[in-house]
Amino acid sequence: MLFLSVLSSCLAGVAALPPYGGSQEFFFKGHDLSSLKMLEDGGCIYKDTTRHNQTMPADDILAGGGMNSVRLRVWVNPVDGTYGLQYNLDLAKRFQQKGFKIYLDFHFAEDPQKQPPPAAWPTTLGPLALTLRGYVKDTLVSFHEAGINLDLVALGNEIRHGMLWPLGQADVDVEPWPATVANFSNLAILYKAARAGVDDAIYAGVRKPEVMIHIDNGWNLTLQQRWFGALTANGVPTTAWDVFGFSFYPFYGTAATFDNLRTSLNTLAEEYRKPIQVVETDYPAICNGEYHPIPPSSEPEIPYSIAGQTIWTDDVIKIVQDVPYGLGRGVHYWEPAWLNSTSLGSNCSDAILFTADYSNPAQTVGYSRTSVHMFQVRA
Template sequence: MWVASVITASLPLLASAFPFPNPPGYGGGEPFFFKGHDLSSLKILEDGGAVYVDTERGNVTRPAEDILGDGGMNTVRLRLWVYPKAPYDGGYYESYGLNYTIPLAKRFHDKGYKIYLDYHFSDYWADPSKQATPEEWPTTLHPLASTLRDYVSSSLLDFHNAGVDLALVSLGNEIRHGMLWPLGEVDVDIQPASARVANFTNLAMLWAAARNGVRDAVACGIQKPQVMIHIDDGWNLTLQETWFSSLTATGQVKTSDWDIFGFSFYPFYGTAATLANLKTSLTALVYKYNKPLHVVETDWPDICNGPSAPELSEQSIPSPSPAKSSGSTTSSTSSRAYRGVLVGV
């Protein structure tokens, strides 16, 4: 099954497993396995004239989510920015605010897909290299925490009032170096441990405020979503253990405050980013924390050559057909490999 190349290259895989009883609302029986894509940009692409062809149905044009659903997708991830505006790098991303994201979530929710909301807590992309505080938010710690709590609560209620029950919410996106910089920035490599924990104190206060925003919204009647902490380099056990132990050592965030681990895994960011190391890391975290795990971002380069090409960690996941710019066959192959890791944890 294929989706037009205009979209597949922009769809990070969401693969996750629950080696635990299902959370409330998921019924009994086998644990629910989330399988999905980030479709945040779908409407932007459609508005630009993109169409999607289903080769399994005689090349008929269909909505992208219907094609992906036939292939097993059951979850859609959507990013949320605070006050998105034309970015400094000239991109087209003047979007992803509530007015854009809620109707898109409603579209997918009404078709039966579970919705995973990815809070960036920024006006633009948030990732390990940038976590800018929204321009209109306070620049001192306690007012910022209060604003964050109110924002999470009110935005969750906005989704609820639109008829969208969120299955998963990530409070921050890839927050290894913290969020809401500079106040919430952290350095996981600081020594000694006491100094590192002190460095995590602001982040812990801010993350706890966001978590309290979820509690406030639940108290107002929304269905409780599963709360995630998402950081990158899921294959790096030392990073994961140090980061989460530092966060909880502040005393402001308890392990019971989050329901799910979310990790990024990009095999082209270093030769140590192997499936074997990923499994080792996730297995250790399962035994330590007894929580579900998700690989919420991954990708695999369909064409990776030339002098600037990175050295890949998993040469054993080739594209099953000649290289195509869509990356869709490669994504399918790698997703099976990741699922094998997660089910085996």
């Protein structure tokens, strides 16, 4: 009975959602700066090479390069507090005071390829959905009570494979199609619960943020059509999200081309008439095979270089800005200031926007590269 009541209440909350009513003008030019506080607390500093190596906060340097929004990733219960609620409240206050729009990305699990639920959460579907709903509400209320207005909220990070495994696991490649739809049933219940948590927060006085669904491989139209088709076939109405968010990287497959990204985004805009953002991308400044074989780029004419970082990102911006009906709404670069993880998870050694100097063991220094100005190519 608990399961049925949770499902019923989630469905009721989602069904009443208003249509998208966001700004028709603002274009997000953002960076994910989730790790910045951890880096600063660990002694990292940043210098602006356009100001005679003046020491400045990384966010100020990036703002000088055209950044107008910041993406933050929030974990449920991180062991040391890094990426947790208070950690993000501190960062969000700082960034909001400087005039940046704030985009919060819920990481219900730390590994998007496995998506395990937090250890203390229930392991049966009804109670898990109820806990998820309450967690989303409580988190959004906490930001509101801290005086922070969230502009974008993503319910899960790269959830192509579902979330909160094993109950919420989903496989878009299952055949035949009825099996694909059935495979998404638990994920749909969990998503509805998370989305109802947003409504609960709004009813508690939180200003409504735009709600995003974020999955990877934004260039893969077949994936996107099947994924969202399976979700909506399970009773998730298209009013249950406001914005499409996609990841798009150059080195996870040579099919991740600009042409394929353009086709995918334009087709989804025609089919759904919803705003679209590329919410994760980056490009290597250094990829010389020192530690791993050099991965082929999906756009091989763009060199792995500092100049290439700007070219790649500017081309992505152009594709998003050209989405029909003005529905292309933003691009976010992933962790440009992460001095102690410069590869950003790729097989290239350096994809950040600062040159790291490790000569002083007590203090890593990041010197801004010309690519920090990537958002100024298209004003």
